[in-house]
Amino acid sequence: MPPEVEALVQGQLTSGKYQNALEVILAGIKLLEQQEDIYQGQLQDLQQEARIGWEASRRGEVVDGSIAMAQIRANVRSLPPQASRALRCFRRSMTSEGDREMGRCSDAKKN
Template sequence: MNIQIQPELEKIIQDQIATGRYANAEDVISKALKLLLEWEKGYQDWVDETRDKVNIAIEQLDRGEGIEGDIVIEQLRDKLRQARDVQG
């Protein structure tokens, strides 16, 4: 496979080779692609987990298990005050 790379990306590749961690451009690109696949899997896991949590929350709201907005805001303010006091 023959690809063209933008100059700024080529500089990143050359900089990585210069560190001595990689022998050549193929090693750098291979590592970058592996990291991309790991990131995409992690992102998809996050999306799936978030979707599940939203669905659970919707079911809870449908059952009338929600909390009034002003109560939630006051609870958040209390947590912020506690965090500020701990740092204090």
Template sequence: MNVSLTPEIEQFIQSQVESGKYTSPDEVILAALRAFEERERIYKGRFEELRREIRVGVEASKRGEVVDDEIVFSQLQQKLQRLREREGGMSNICRFTVPASRDIESIIDYVAGNISLDTAQRLLNKINQKCKTLANFPDIGRVDDYLIFCRPIEGGIEILRVVSGYRDLEALFQDEDEG
């Protein structure tokens, strides 16, 4: 079997050999194939697990074990309210850096000017809701195709940036590191 490689891949393989991690290009390719095989095995396992979970849901539905959405969300909201009351009744705070507020403004301006005002309003509402959620469950978040980067602060979170998932994130962070 003959395989054609791009110059970039050939250069990468050569750099791996030169680094001393591998003794030959064949060893690099074999390691890559093993990693690919492992990833595929994990994916297949997760897919099978997902299928099992879906079957559990289908079987529950067949047995009539269903609950209306209004009941589910009402119960969960009541539960969250009880948890808030135990913690002193206050939600965690969510504050924005100036660059983050400018990011949101830019995104909303773009959507309003290129798509529609209604779409911009819906997106703004989604971002707002996600930020409120993040204040109580700090981690990295995503709204549609936008990434919300935050960090925990005392009593809540601080939104650092809100960027399009289509942006060149490496360049964005490089600019941040240089600035």
């Protein structure tokens, strides 16, 4: 194993959570499988939403982009203050300063 992987395994063994390296590796594999299951579920959901949107657009059931954005903004303005703060933190996390901003959002949640 590469030294960094060996160090991760050793850290888990030292923590007492696992009895041996095989248990650590099997736990990692289980997490990978769970992550893949989640990803596949999300992918299927997105594909279904895309199909629904495509079918709606073929039927002419579309909304102009500026109207859609106005509706989204109105919905955001009607959110309770806590949800609005969370949304602002999320938007900031999408910027180039995301890591720093998310730290501030996490700190604000604790207070």
